[in-house]
Amino acid sequence: MFKVGDEPKKSFFRYENGVVLMMFFTFGFVFMERLSVVYLFPFLGPDLKFNNAELGLIVSVLAICWSLSGFVFGTISDFIGSRKNVLLPITLAFSLFSFLSGIAKSFGAMLSIRALMGVSEGPVLPIAQASVIADSSEERRGFNMGFVQSSLGLIGSTVGPLVLTFVATKYSWHAGFYIAGIPGLIMFFVLLFWMKDPNKRMSKEQLAKHEHRLRREDYPVIFRTRNIWITMAIAALMMTWLFAFTTFAPTFLVEYDKYTGPQMGMITAAMGLGTFFWGFMGPYISDKWGRKPTLVLFSFVAVLSPVCLALIHGSVLVMSVIGFLTCAGQACFPLFMVVVPGESLSPKYVGTAVGLVQMVGELIGGTAIPSIAGVAADHFGLQAPLWIAAAGAAVSGFIAFTLKETAPVRRRSARNTTPSMSV
Template sequence: MDQGPQKPFWRYENGVVLMMFFTFGFVFMERLSVVYLFPYLAPDLKLNNAQLGMIVSVLAICWALSGFFFGTISDFLGSRKNVLVPITLAFSLLSFLTGLAKNFGQMLGIRALMGVSEGPVLPIAQAAVMADSTEARRGFNMGFVQSALGLIGSTFGPLILTWAATKYSWHAGFYVAGIPGLIMFFVLLFFMKEPNKRMSKEELAKSEHRLRKEDFPVVFRTWNIWFTLLIAVLMMTWLFAFTSFAPTFLVEYDHYTGEQMGVISAAMGLGTFFWGFMGPYISDKWGRRPTLVLFSFIAVLSPLVLIFVHGSVALMCVLGFLTCAGQACFPLFMVVIPGESLSPKYVGTAVGLVQMVGELIGGAVMPTVAGVAADHFGLPAPMWIAAAGAFVSGIMAFFMRETAPIRLRRRGQVASEPVQL
């Protein structure tokens, strides 16, 4: 929504970006908490690598299905707030409950429920951001929201959670992870607004802010949606095979201490944050497709660094920061490209669909496959699986059709016009 020539910082566009940034960041910190705390809780609950993979996988399955279901529901309702607020409260309370788990079965069940509550956050949050983003800042805004998984989830997360686990217990780590979500529940409750509620009656009558049943097949007739689905599977294979086992790899294979692992993981998270919004910003100027190709190939390097380089903590931090640039791909294939390939009323459905397919295969199946591979072939196996996923993703990205408004205008195309099969 254009704010005119005067664009003060304290406008709702920036407000909704910050609210969604912190909400998604705290969600992902909680999602990764079991990975960072696994070296502490595994001996206590007597868990192996395959069981860690299953814990990660069951959350991903429920996350995927829930994200698509509730993202579509929010499109049909034409409401983001009425879905986002209650699920924010739910995932916060479930984090506390995770800290009370006493065995593998309880942990598996609680994390499944956690996936149900956390899955819809990204599709709904990004739909809310897209509705209030100016065209020139669309990629940056949506990338900035998704980069929260790097700053909060992967940088502050390992530092805070490993500190809590070292000083107190792994139970305390989950309790700490649940507190920020409770804060965001109240922030969203009092400050989040619905885009259609701010329209005049005339604007609302002309708008198509609500998805209709007959509109639904359009999502599946759009060229870019099919390629974003393929890339989602491949890049989520990279993400979850890497992030699920990198902490354990650093401790058990490379023999860093738990505290050193936390520092290296934090440096990777800082890189994830920086590139997570810098990549989409570059794509605003350069184009979505070339940016996606470049950063997919860079992502290949992050797991290979852990396999072939065993240096000082400082060196590993620098290399981790630089090679986690692959995170720049996620806002592009998950949110920006699907959102620009369709009308705004489809955003929750499209993002939920891409997230669902990527999570079900890359996020659910591959961590278990990687865990079994680690038990049979050693901890480098998940790193090779991650590298392969990113490499093939880079190849697939060549087949995407450009959606960046600045590139389309140069070609004389309409930025909002979907490219269908």
């Protein structure tokens, strides 16, 4: 398995790669489970007599709990100086709540279980990315963190619907939830045996030099850091783009553009693959170009996703290619969510900072915007949510110009080109 210690920097079996893979699968399975109720609703809705409003409430409650929990438990992991001691129990918990979702028999039971699911899943991204940034080499930091977050596209949005709908069709929606919970149990044991907290790997001299725990008196530093406020604003706007677009794109394709269900599935699957590809390619580019220019570029590319969908009515192949390419906007998410906040502060703040950015984005983009976009669609037509999404990405691109660059390659370049003063 992956080694911990003084392994060769070029060896694939070094801990840096091991922690990236562990967090990739952990977050990917978490996101698959988060979306499982959406994929399984066509099966459980008629059985339990749920309507669309009740589905929306289930999704919103999970989003609210997810956002608040991520900030709270991310902060706790910073204060105790341990990622593993928080990640292990919540990984076990979200598997348990997935199994319980499969035995729910009423709306109240399902709503309560999914709320607890949000509490258990919300901290995974802040803690996972804090673990990755602590063990990443500078030249691969953006790629590593982007690769972890891209798992939501490959596992959550591509593999998840294929597996869960197949299981629900062949067996039952109950079995779908049971299947969704099994990977979390597997990852619990993988993390138990192979994950190492960075402070456990440091010598006494390193621990004395690098404070690894967040102290109460340090807490205001987070709110005095300009990049944190800027990334919170970008998170709210880019999650406006994400949720307004992804919530209404399938309905737009079927009801407005008159594609069949399978055709719509092919187009959205291409978007899912684009989410995976650009989710790590964008941060990789930022390792070479810098975080700010990459975030500006891909924010404006994100505008094209809803605009092209609203204006172009091509074949399934054409729309699939457009969907794959314009989902390049997903490259922004690892950057504003984890990379820039993580590089703007010392490692002991990362869980709190990422949890804070996630909370603001989820509360505005994930909770409020779908309802606002739905009202706009009812009054102005199904194109209205697409224009709301485009506006969110466009404003985000302009705000990104105000970021302070954090990429090591750009900061080194700036230091090297600063003229020295002669005495």
